[in-house]
Amino acid sequence: MHSTNVRQTLAKVPEVTLVFWLIKIAATTLGETGGDALSMSLNLGYLVSTVIFAAIFLVAVTAQVRSRKYHPTIYWVTIVATTTVGTTLADFADRSLGIGYPGGTAVLLALLLVSLFVWHRTMGTVSIASINTPKAEMFYWVTIMFSQTLGTALGDWTADTIGLGYVGGIIVFGTLLAILAVAYYRTAISRTVLFWAAFILTRPLGAVVGDFLDKPLNAGGMALDRFTASAILMAFMVGCIMLLPQRAAANARH
Numbered sequence: 001m002h003s004t005n006v007r008q009t010l011a012k013v014p015e016v017t018l019v020f021w022l023i024k025i026a027a028t029t030l031g032e033t034g035g036d037a038l039s040m041s042l043n044l045g046y047l048v049s050t051v052i053f054a055a056i057f058l059v060a061v062t063a064q065v066r067s068r069k070y071h072p073t074i075y076w077v078t079i080v081a082t083t084t085v086g087t088t089l090a091d092f093a094d095r096s097l098g099i100g101y102p103g104g105t106a107v108l109l110a111l112l113l114v115s116l117f118v119w120h121r122t123m124g125t126v127s128i129a130s131i132n133t134p135k136a137e138m139f140y141w142v143t144i145m146f147s148q149t150l151g152t153a154l155g156d157w158t159a160d161t162i163g164l165g166y167v168g169g170i171i172v173f174g175t176l177l178a179i180l181a182v183a184y185y186r187t188a189i190s191r192t193v194l195f196w197a198a199f200i201l202t203r204p205l206g207a208v209v210g211d212f213l214d215k216p217l218n219a220g221g222m223a224l225d226r227f228t229a230s231a232i233l234m235a236f237m238v239g240c241i242m243l244l245p246q247r248a249a250a251n252a253r254h
Contacts, residue, residue, distance in 0.1 A: 011131045011249040012070045013140070016195060019244045021202070023076060023237055028151065028206025030233040031083020033214050037226035039088050046092035053088060057081035057145075065137050070248035072241050078141070080237075083206065086148030094153055101157035108150035115143045116196070127192045129249045144199075151203020159208050165220045169208030176201050 014020050039049040060078040067074055094104045119139035120126050131140050159169040180198045183189050213229045215221025 011129050012064070012067065012075075012137065013128050013131050013249055014070060014072065014075060014246045015249045016128065017246075019240060019246060021198070023240050024079070024199070024202050025206055025209075026233050026237050026240070027076060027079050028083050028148070028203045029210045029213070030080055030206075030230055030237065031087050031148065031203075032152070032155075032207050032210025033226050033230045033233065034080070035084045035087030035091070036210070036214060037230055038084075039091065041226050046088050046096055049088040050085060050092055053081060053084040057085050061141050064141075065134055070246075072246050076237060076241060079144070082141070082145050082148045083203070086145065086150075086203070087152045087207070090149045090152035090156070094156065101153055101161045104153040105150065105157050108146055108153055112143065112146040112150055112200070115139070115146050119143060125192070126196065128195065131249075147196075147200045148203050151200060151205075152207050155204035155207025155211070158204065159211060166208045166212035166215065167220070170205065170212065173201055173205035173208065177205065 035049060035053065038044050038052065039046050044052070057078065060074065060081045064071075064074050064078045090104060090108070093099050093107075094101050099107070116126055119136075123130065123136055123139065126139075126143075128140070131137055155169060155173070158164055158172060159166050164172060177198060180194055180201070184191070184194050210229075212221050213224045214226045215223070217223050
């Protein structure tokens with residue numbers, strides 16, 4: 001008789017729960033308001049703001065990779081850094097370089113798919129439960145960076161170019177996420193596929209929610225101060241992290 005020993009290893013990313021999605025949506029919205037605060041409110045421009053946020057991301061992701069276990073604060077600071085970099089980088093490419101929202105969306109979608117493909121070919125899986133090695137983490141964060149930047153371009157394209165407006169964009173992406181939630185509970189579709197689809201869609205949702213909060217009234221927004229909106233979102237995230245328990249995603253290995 002052969003005995004099978006199952007060892008539970010913990011990933012360095014959080015377990016996917018309702019709390020995870022609440023914080024993720026707040027983080028993506030914060031990325032939009034925070035990115036706009038530096039690039040527009042402080043008039044630093046998209047390129048300078050991207051450099052600043054990229055430096056913060058490098059520090060945060062280095063701490064994340066070097067840590068030996070999941071630390072909620074380090075993880076979510078890194079996520080917020082990717083959302084702010086994604087916001088200013090997408091705006092720089094779409095507006096300053098003149099690529100436009102459709103072009104930027106197409107390029108970033110291609111990069112995201114290539115990242116997921118190479119990750120899967122190299123590691124054999126793109127499940128978040130497998131993120132417990134430096135190599136897997138690097139694939140994870142590169143993929144997230146592409147998804148966050150794509151989400152900004154996609155959100156702006158939906159609201160501005162297609163003309164749905166911010167409320168229309170919120171309805172579209174909110175509906176798509178609701179469909180994914182139903183698919184999670186009612187179908188046998190791969191949980192990994194559904195996770196990444198939802199993860200990607202929360203970014204454009206955050207983009208249009210952020211724009212709805214801080215854009216002028218005549219542009220369809222609520223004209224809230226970007227720094228105030230960012231502070232409220234940050235306080236919400238901190239409250240969730242401190243008050244609501246989060247565990248590392250577990251991966252059973254034989």
